[in-house]
Amino acid sequence: MTTAPDFSSVIDSLYTLLQQRKTADPGSSYAASLYAKGLDTILKKLGEEAAETLIAAKNESDTALVYELADLWYHTLVLMAQRNIAPQQIADELTRRSTQSGLAEKASRGTPTKE
Numbered sequence: 001m002t003t004a005p006d007f008s009s010v011i012d013s014l015y016t017l018l019q020q021r022k023t024a025d026p027g028s029s030y031a032a033s034l035y036a037k038g039l040d041t042i043l044k045k046l047g048e049e050a051a052e053t054l055i056a057a058k059n060e061s062d063t064a065l066v067y068e069l070a071d072l073w074y075h076t077l078v079l080m081a082q083r084n085i086a087p088q089q090i091a092d093e094l095t096r097r098s099t100q101s102g103l104a105e106k107a108s109r110g111t112p113t114k115e
Contacts, residue, residue, distance in 0.1 A: 018081035
């Protein structure tokens with residue numbers, strides 16, 4: 001019996017693959033074609049997947065919701081790789097936030113600044 005890989009290793013492996021696809025031939029992979037089309041295309045696709053996830057969440061099928069969540073995670077990772085934001089950075093931020101209540105954390109943010 002094979003054991004499924006844990007979530008973290010799946011995310012890390014996929015992120016590494018997506019980093020490699022940034023320089024691949026756009027005709028060789030879906031991710032490479034997204035990178036070739038640029039940030040606006042990646043953002044549009046991420047928005048579409050977010051909307052599809054919301055619709056699936058309103059329906060009764062957990063199977064459909066899992067499918068759409070996987071699409072949303074995938075396209076989020078595409079964006080992260082585009083911007084060179086490693087999964088560990090997200091894990092670190094979630095860990096930081098988990099040390100206080102959600103309401104206190106949100107109040108501490110204030111007005112976000114643009115870089």
